[in-house]
Amino acid sequence: MIDVELLLQRSEFQLNTKFSVPSRGVTAVFGPSGCGKTTLLRAIAGIEPDAVGSLEVNGQHWQTPHERLPVEARRVGLVFQHPSLFPHLTVEENLLYGRKRLEKATNPYDLKELILILGIEELLNRHPDSLSGGELQRVALGRALLAEPKLLLMDEPLSMLDQASRETLIQLLENFLQQLDIPIFYVTHSSEEVARLADNLVLLSRGDVTACGPTATVLASLDSELSRSESAFSVLQGEISSKELPGLLCIECSDGIDLKVPTSESMVAKHYPLGRAVRLRIRARDVSICLERPQQSSILNILPAVIAEISTSSDSGSRLIRLDIAGMHVLSKISEYSVQQLGLHAKQVVFAQIKSASLV
């Protein structure tokens, strides 16, 4: 486990966090800008001298109220938002900077293999000032991992990149981060990155942790700041079960529940073999509710559901409803008016119309 209880007092800002996350997988720290995400990450790394409290990582005390382990003894890998390679070293020297300083290298990552995975084999002899933003971040990630960190911290690593390199890098991260044997904290304000990468989710708002837990659970709670916002969404996991329908992928998310997702032929051939595990992101705004199964609808996914919970308060005329679809939680945001018109209530059996679900 990773137990965090860190406080930091600034003149106009206070960070006050207490949460625990499992010691494996990606934990996304999500929140609007200025909520203290980066400060929290820096405090965990040990480079915020004013942070007090305690921090325990897999049984090792990194910080207690009386003592703190110096940064260089913590073994954290840190990938900053702004690429920060050493400008006086070549890419290869950058990669090896941390590894050379290990007392005893156990080499969980094979250098050559890692270089191939990150796609940086052509860059080794170049200097950082001749690299693109995406290349810099890939080298920075490699450098952090080669130092064999016990915890990997990533601070919005994609936010400075253009759309194309962001897509390339996020695909790499999707496959790669899951294979790592260490816990990862991933700071972001992008719901897409949460949906694609996060196993656990920590919601941060004005320096306070408002929710923490497995991504699906946190997303399904009705009272979090995120679910009350316009961008509320759910994440479903499934695997590709059929590619027979033209232009559609069938994704089995739960026993006998298939979701159909439109996709281009080229994408199907390239990235989505049968049986591949995928994640779907469904915006709460795209889920509507019918009392009877609509016939002859253009909507692809109409599924029987049970209303698990309806938010008590309305936000700008909308209500948030948590639907249980064969054990999966899906949020639906509909108007207050509709809730009353249809007489919706908890435990009611309804049909969920999912207007669009995107593969992430």
Added chain:
Amino acid sequence: MLQHSDITALFITLRLAATTTLILLVVGTPIAWWLANTRSRLRSPIEAIIALPLVLPPTVLGFYLLLAFSPDSPLGGAVASLGLPSLAFSFTGLVLGSVIYSMPFVVQPLQNSFVSLGKRPLEVAATLGASTFDRFISVVLPLSKMGYLTAAVLGFAHTLGEFGVVLMIGGNIPGETQVLSIAIYDHVEALEYSQAHWLAGGLLISSFLVLLMTYGMNRRIHLMKTS
């Protein structure tokens, strides 16, 4: 042409400037580092003290140093009780005076260079397991090359041109404490204008060449960075 005594003065001057610069680079580094990174209230007073030689007439500095070197003062007394020769009118005394006199010319470029480095490279190095000293050697020094070059050139050149302090604490002992600037003064006093020309012209041209080289190198490194 140059007299024998002029050549001696030239070598004393070069030795003085080189020794002073070397000492200042060693002593100035921790001072500049502290000034660049501290949040202490002492920062401003210390900065002001180090900058004093920029504004004080050298004779003021020389006067107080002379007092400090006298056997009645704590410093002079300590030197005497250790059985060492007096600092006044000695080469060692000159070095000590020059170190103080040229301190801002070394500390300030180093401090600027450390500040412009920012915290980021050091934070990265720390997370990668580098200790404080290791970070300094492997990150700060190589990234502060230009700062060190500027500091060394300015420190050297400023010591080369020293006059007032040397006159006050070193006197004018040929072969011991007579430096170029004072030799020039002596020639002019004695109306030996041709000797004065040789020395003054030589100093002018060599100073210009050194600065030209420094700025040229500065520009090259800058171009390399932006290319």
